[in-house]
Amino acid sequence: MEAEPNSLAESVCLHFLREAQNADGGWGFHPGSESRAEGTCWALLALIELAQTDDSETIRSGFRFLRAAQLRDGSWPSTPGEQTGCWVTSLASWVLLADPDSPKAVAAGLDWICKDWPRDGTLWRRLLVRFSSDRHLSPINMAYRGWGWTPGTASWVEPTAFALLTLQKCPQELLPRMARHRRDLGEAMLRDRMCPVGGWNCGNPRVYGVAGEALVMPTVWALLALRQQPEKRENSLSLAWLEGNIPHISGAASLVLAQICLASYGRKWPVGAPDLHDFISRSEPPQNVQVMAWASLASSTTRDWLRPKSKVGGILIDA
Amino acid sequence: MRERSLIPSFQRPPSKVVIRRAADYHHDLASLVLESLSEFQLPVKGKTVLLKANLVGLDPHRIMNTHPAVIAAARDSFLRLGASEVFIGDGPAMDRDTEAIVESIRLREYIGRLAHAFVDLNIDDVERVYFQTHASRLKELYLPKTVLGVDFLVSMPKLKTHHWAGVTLSLKNMFGIVPGGCYGWPKNVLHWAGIDRAILDINAAARPDFAIVDGIMGMEGNGPIQGEPKACGVLVFGSDPVAVDATCCRIMGLIPERVKYLAGAGTLLGHVQAEKIQQLGESMASVRTPFAVLKAFAHVAG
Numbered sequence: 318m319e320a321e322p323n324s325l326a327e328s329v330c331l332h333f334l335r336e337a338q339n340a341d342g343g344w345g346f347h348p349g350s351e352s353r354a355e356g357t358c359w360a361l362l363a364l365i366e367l368a369q370t371d372d373s374e375t376i377r378s379g380f381r382f383l384r385a386a387q388l389r390d391g392s393w394p395s396t397p398g399e400q401t402g403c404w405v406t407s408l409a410s411w412v413l414l415a416d417p418d419s420p421k422a423v424a425a426g427l428d429w430i431c432k433d434w435p436r437d438g439t440l441w442r443r444l445l446v447r448f449s450s451d452r453h454l455s456p457i458n459m460a461y462r463g464w465g466w467t468p469g470t471a472s473w474v475e476p477t478a479f480a481l482l483t484l485q486k487c488p489q490e491l492l493p494r495m496a497r498h499r500r501d502l503g504e505a506m507l508r509d510r511m512c513p514v515g516g517w518n519c520g521n522p523r524v525y526g527v528a529g530e531a532l533v534m535p536t537v538w539a540l541l542a543l544r545q546q547p548e549k550r551e552n553s554l555s556l557a558w559l560e561g562n563i564p565h566i567s568g569a570a571s572l573v574l575a576q577i578c579l580a581s582y583g584r585k586w587p588v589g590a591p592d593l594h595d596f597i598s599r600s601e602p603p604q605n606v607q608v609m610a611w612a613s614l615a616s617s618t619t620r621d622w623l624r625p626k627s628k629v630g631g632i633l634i635d636a
Numbered sequence: 637m638r639e640r641s642l643i644p645s646f647q648r649p650p651s652k653v654v655i656r657r658a659a660d661y662h663h664d665l666a667s668l669v670l671e672s673l674s675e676f677q678l679p680v681k682g683k684t685v686l687l688k689a690n691l692v693g694l695d696p697h698r699i700m701n702t703h704p705a706v707i708a709a710a711r712d713s714f715l716r717l718g719a720s721e722v723f724i725g726d727g728p729a730m731d732r733d734t735e736a737i738v739e740s741i742r743l744r745e746y747i748g749r750l751a752h753a754f755v756d757l758n759i760d761d762v763e764r765v766y767f768q769t770h771a772s773r774l775k776e777l778y779l780p781k782t783v784l785g786v787d788f789l790v791s792m793p794k795l796k797t798h799h800w801a802g803v804t805l806s807l808k809n810m811f812g813i814v815p816g817g818c819y820g821w822p823k824n825v826l827h828w829a830g831i832d833r834a835i836l837d838i839n840a841a842a843r844p845d846f847a848i849v850d851g852i853m854g855m856e857g858n859g860p861i862q863g864e865p866k867a868c869g870v871l872v873f874g875s876d877p878v879a880v881d882a883t884c885c886r887i888m889g890l891i892p893e894r895v896k897y898l899a900g901a902g903t904l905l906g907h908v909q910a911e912k913i914q915q916l917g918e919s920m921a922s923v924r925t926p927f928a929v930l931k932a933f934a935h936v937a938g
Contacts, residue, residue, distance in 0.1 A: 471827075
């Protein structure tokens, strides 16, 4: 079903994204900047979600850019030339699920995601921490392992949420065997890392005995990744934190993501809360591709981009 | 591309550091900064300048980030000294919404339109830089083209203690040039490479030409985010960031030679020893304000 974009999304955001595409098919973080996998993924998610008939070549060339950017091990690097994959692999695999020409690329990406273990939760490190005098400084359960921003580092909230969203989006029959186990661990890790009063920051709920303060963006991604169990305590506490903090939001990126999150939980946008249109028109420094893509996605009423896909007769459809 | 040759400290002439007193942010900072910069004969006429501020998080009370009044005063001063363009930039480490941080400190009220003045270094175009120093495990990093392309780079930290590095001043501030768009939020690859050593590699690769430390209101204890505000009433200036940081440590009542990364920086990047630092402006005794540190850094306190 084709989602109906509202006037802000169509007249400003989607137009911005179409104009910002580079000749190589990708998007940078800003119009005119070098194509990067991450900017390309967000722009494509928005265009796919709200596609008009004449967007098909824009989207196809974006898919071609992503396929060409994939590394041999199935991962995607953050920037061209880099030979190590990173969190962007989740986003690229997610986006390419919509491309009928990319099943091999997606399979390789999913395989990499499931084999990419963070370094902080190894048995050896857990043992070291258990006997360390600093173990009480950041009391997190290191047995719950999510995903890092880059390989060989620690688990963090946003890359874990991106990986979970990708694994949730993917039809069961396409998932590697390890996927279920990784999902369980990743979800447990997110719940363990919630800040004491709700919400998430990058992944430090408590440092040196002081409660960490939650931030909007990690909170949104964690809530979206955990939305299949809305009744859980962490979800309700964090939704309440998010709703309570909406009046204080001062950036367009946080505002559009908060809108997406509340809508996906069936919550209404609070009366008197900041208005996205004001933010987008005021936004300085100049609007970037991610913000415009998220603003477009916020206008989607169907939210197909978050819904799991099913495989029917060899074709992937939104469930 | 900016010149990046390394000179052993024993071959360097003494470094000049200027300490100025400013009781609060309502002070005439523009005159004070211009007057202080004039001590240095800075080669900025017709050049591009980047003020690398320290913007670590949402800060409506303006206690953890470089204060916008200091940034504005520095920008104004470099323009008055003939700089062709003065950019402000940072790549916050913990929060991806840089706009929210910039708005939270109301930078626009001090600078005017930010569209062409502010650069989010997290999502700037990047270029691969190979490290010559190999102090850490890192062999290379992608760094923002804006940082590598400007003629004159100024590190503008806040005077703070740091729960992992001891202190965060002009050298540690350079972590903010490492782009989140390549390494994430936080830039965890730097922690795994060893914070102290990564500071040395980054500063050797993209050396700041000048440092201006906002010590009017600092932070002690569990910095850089969750510490306590500490009024110190100083601005510190210098073209040797190591000497500036060492001087700041002494102001904070800390022994710079015991801060691991500063001791390392003292071999190749600048001067740590007091006798190699020509101090101008206020005397050390008149501005010394002991800062509390976490137990893990008790050995750094003098």
